Amino acid sequence: MAGGCRLPLVVIPAGTLFMDALLTSTVTVALAEIGDKTQLLSFLLAARFQNKWAIVSGIFLATIINHGISAWLGEWATNWLHGPWLDWVIAASFFAVGLWILIPDKVDEEPNLLAHMGAFGATTVLFFLAEMGDKTQVATVILGGHYQSIFWVTVGTTLGMLAANVPAIWMGDKLLSKLPLNLTRSLAALLFIAMGVVVLSL
Template identity: 45%
Template sequence: MDIIFNSFIFVALTEMGDKTQLLAFVLASRFRKPWTIFFGIFIATILNHLLAAWAGRFVSDLIPYVYLKWILALTFIAFAIWVMIPDKDEGLNEKRKWGAFLTTVVTFFLAEMGDKTQLATVALAAKYNDLGLVTVGSTLGMMVTSGLAVFFGDKMTKKIPMKWVHALAAVFYVIFAIAIIVKG
């Protein structure tokens, strides 16, 4: 349960204000089919995070833990810094001809490639060496934040300053990095 919870928390906090959350908001605004968009995000996220978790597990099998723990700690500290740099809505308004569902699956999957949340999933899977539980937790984290954007995005952005969400995520990443080093 710890693996699912930690994966959920880190991905959810990292995703707040991320470009894919902005993409979810843009797609929901453009197509006005929130459940279709939400399901498309779900499919894209499962595929993307399963791939990321597999990569993390592969890395954990390849690198001895004595070295991996330091690599992971430094990675999480880098995430703490990176999460403080908010993403912008770059090119998310371009036209698509495929309809709401397919547009969502394709654009969301591609937008997640190399994204903070995908790389966090790789690192979490490397730490825990559990493909399934990390994928479940990271997917749940992504779905909560994407669901907020799809169903309540316009209301939420007026009430919660993203700089506070990013700061909270950065603190969690630093705590996680310290825990990796201390627990050994």
């Protein structure tokens, strides 16, 4: 890297990097998605449309496009931004997302607005728009920059989104009422903060 920029994971073997990027991206985004506005949107979509697989497919398409761009942006940013302070920027971003996760979300989008598009079309459009600027998208940008692996970060974050939203689509309000949302948010926040500490310690 030019300018003496030090990325913490450059020295990690490829196999370990793949596992770290995939597993960390999956777990952190799955936890961050619990109670997030896109998960709440999944509940609304499931109540509005009968075709659950079309909703899942829409979430998958919207997420993989959105998060693919986000992971690329994160990798591009860390390659463009040079200097020994880059680790501090990444760590601060992890800390910020960790604190952001503690703030409960609400849904503003109304699925009926796109009902004429059907379950797949409405889900794809609404989910993509709802994810713009959302904490899970920001987390994907940070993870892409940290791990320098667009493919595995995108795969991991997409799996995390599906892991959190597929049960929500089929189980609906019963699942939401049983989830310990405050505890889950706290665990996700601690995980992001811990990742920030790890970045600074390497």
